[in-house]
Amino acid sequence: MSFAQKLSHLDGTVNISLEDETIDATYTLSNLPVDTQTLSFRLNEYIKVKSIELNGDRIASSKVPQNCNDCLIYTVLVGCEVVITPESTLTIETEGKFKNFDKPKSAKRYKGQLVYSNGVLRATNADKWYPEIVNKSSNVSDYMNPFNYTYAITANCTDCESIYLGKGKPQPSGTTFTNDQVEGDLILLAGNLKYTTGKYANYINVPQDKIPALEATFEKTRGFLQDITQVTSDSKVVYAQVSSPVYGNEASYNTIINTSQQVDVAKIDDAIGEGEAYYYLSGAFKPETQLDRMLLQSLAKYMKLRYLKKYSTNQYNTLNSFIESKTANTENRLASNQNELNALLISPEQFKILENEIGEAEMNTFISNIFQNLKVGKLSMQAFTDSFDQIQLANKSERFAQLEKNLLTQFELRATIPEAREVLTEY
Numbered sequence: 529m530s531f532a533q534k535l536s537h538l539d540g541t542v543n544i545s546l547e548d549e550t551i552d553a554t555y556t557l558s559n560l561p562v563d564t565q566t567l568s569f570r571l572n573e574y575i576k577v578k579s580i581e582l583n584g585d586r587i588a589s590s591k592v593p594q595n596c597n598d599c600l601i602y603t604v605l606v607g608c609e610v611v612i613t614p615e616s617t618l619t620i621e622t623e624g625k626f627k628n629f630d631k632p633k634s635a636k637r638y639k640g641q642l643v644y645s646n647g648v649l650r651a652t653n654a655d656k657w658y659p660e661i662v663n664k665s666s667n668v669s670d671y672m673n674p675f676n677y678t679y680a681i682t683a684n685c686t687d688c689e690s691i692y693l694g695k696g697k698p699q700p701s702g703t704t705f706t707n708d709q710v711e712g713d714l715i716l717l718a719g720n721l722k723y724t725t726g727k728y729a730n731y732i733n734v735p736q737d738k739i740p741a742l743e744a745t746f747e748k749t750r751g752f753l754q755d756i757t758q759v760t761s762d763s764k765v766v767y768a769q770v771s772s773p774v775y776g777n778e779a780s781y782n783t784i785i786n787t788s789q790q791v792d793v794a795k796i797d798d799a800i801g802e803g804e805a806y807y808y809l810s811g812a813f814k815p816e817t818q819l820d821r822m823l824l825q826s827l828a829k830y831m832k833l834r835y836l837k838k839y840s841t842n843q844y845n846t847l848n849s850f851i852e853s854k855t856a857n858t859e860n861r862l863a864s865n866q867n868e869l870n871a872l873l874i875s876p877e878q879f880k881i882l883e884n885e886i887g888e889a890e891m892n893t894f895i896s897n898i899f900q901n902l903k904v905g906k907l908s909m910q911a912f913t914d915s916f917d918q919i920q921l922a923n924k925s926e927r928f929a930q931l932e933k934n935l936l937t938q939f940e941l942r943a944t945i946p947e948a949r950e951v952l953t954e955y
Contacts, residue, residue, distance in 0.1 A: 535559040535614075536710075538658065538677035544685040544718050546649060551575070551624040551642065555659055557677075558617050567612050568603045568662040570596050572655055574641050575624030577602060583616055598640020599656040620659050635773035645772040647720040648733070649688075650785065652778050653713030676713065680706045685718050692717040692732060695766070695782050709814065712781025712806075717768060732768040738791040742767060745796045746804075752835055753808045758896035759903065761811030765804050767796075782807040797840055805831045813902045819873070819942055823908045826874040827895070833876060851876050873942055874935060885928050886919055894919055909939045 540555040560567060571577065580589050582604065591600045606612065626642035626649065629635045642657060643650045651657035661675050682704040683691045690698035693705040694714050698721040717732065724731040724739060728746035731739055746765070754760055765782050772787040777795060779785075784804065786795050796804070805828040815821045833851070836844035883891045897918050901911035916932055 536561055536661070536675075536677050538679040538681065540658065540679070540681040542681060542683045542716075544649065544683070544688060544691075546644065546647075546685070546687045546719060549626050549628065549644060551626060551649075551651075551657070552622065553624075553658070554619065554621045556617055556619045557659070557661070560612060560614055560616055560618060561661065561675075562612050563614065564612055565606050565608070565610065566603055567618065568601050569620075569659040570599050570601055570656050570662055571622065571659050572599050572624065572640065572642065572657055574626070575622050575657065578621040578623055579619075580604060580621075581619040582606060582610070582612065584619075596656075601662060602659075622659075624657075629772065629774050632773060638774045643772055643774045643776065644719075645774065646770070648770050649716070649718040650770050650772065650776070650787075651716040652776070652785070653715065653780055654776075654778065657716060658714060676710045678708050678710055679714065680704055681714075683716070683718070688718045690718075690721045690723075692721055692766075692768070697723050697730065698732065711810070711815075715778075715780055715783050715785070717770065726764070729765045729767050732766060732770075734767060734769045734791060738769075741793050742791065742796070745793050748839070749796060749804055749835065750808065752838065753805060753831060756831065756834065756892055756895055757809065757812065757899045759812040759899045761808050763807055763811035765807055779804070797836065797843070805835075809899075812899050817908070819908045819939070822873040822942065823912065826872045826879075827898070829872065829876050830874075830879040830895075833879075848880075851880055873938060878931065878935065881927075881931055885925065885931070886921060890919060890921070909936075909943065912939065 537558045538555055539558070540553055542551065542553040544551050557569075577589065577591075580587055580602075588605045589602045590605060591602045604612070604618065612618075624642070626644050627634055629638060629643055629645045640655070642655055653660070658681075679694070681693060682702065683693055683699075685691055685701045688701055690700055691703065691705075692698040693716050694707055695711075696705070698717070699705070721732050724734065724736070726739060726743050726746075728743055728750055731742070734742065746767075750761075763782070765784055768783060768785045769791050770785055770787055771789050774787065776787050777785060784796065786792055788795075806824055809824050809827055809831070810821075815824060833844070833847065836847060882894075886894070894915055897915040898911055901914050902908070906914065913936060916935075921928070
């Protein structure tokens, strides 16, 4: 599954009209991660599927709102003699509508629609603006089995100054946006986009007088991540100020979107969780498998906790109290033999248990050793286990030994993608 997902590719042509408030598209999915008679994908409920073709032939589909917030799950249905394989291609033609939410009354009616406000269309992965394959039909968290594509998407807009898609910088209408690595979600911005290059981050629609404060904050976050991991990364995040009466601040892959009316520097502290931290950490090496990405997600969560402890005491105390309340239950559950998996590969509670056991200084060394091992080409599980072996303790307690055993078991289970009951994390 990890190998197939790594190669899954999305070709597409997207046509946007701000005046008509429409977004129409044709997508072709290839290297599909299935070998079955069915395949499901998620799509925003305000984007309708006009047709679906499998290898050039029209096919039927069903749609349900089950297990999908403000979106629908479409299931492709083929006859008993047809099997969808990794070699198949699936072409999906869609047409969608969005509304201008500049008026307060419109904002109140918002429910899962793509947001067009102050001259900018904003569509994030949470909006499911492009078809996202559902790996399992059950209610499985995106943490459990995330799905991303390599892609080549041509974006057209008859009345946009520029378009931003995925990463990089805004480009004119007609640009094909490409990425040959499986890295993360796809954010789409279209409209009046003013781009500025900074030292630590790049900015979209940020007033010039606000950039120095943002740069200083990004310098602080980058310095913290560099100190604790002992690796450097030249990758830049993109900070987009997209004012909207519809709330929806989001950090996804390499882009931080702030939808408040004012540039909010404090939002960067929140975004260090899986926004900037994940992108910075992935810059230390190129994650290739689902296990790689899940390890980075777990580390990014822990980085956020440590960062707040140093720079935002009130936020840290609130979050840490919640985590500490879950720690005892985590230890008891992990000590059992039940085949249960956390939504994250390693939960924040487990990192806290380890930190309490070995001390903060040794924990810093452990984290930096993980990245040094990753940088020399070791796979995620080997890098993690070797770093565990490098932990220096005069006496390793039974508690430490049990935690090590549990964490290695979690790696092994993830590597084989078992049928196991999901235990969701609230952090």
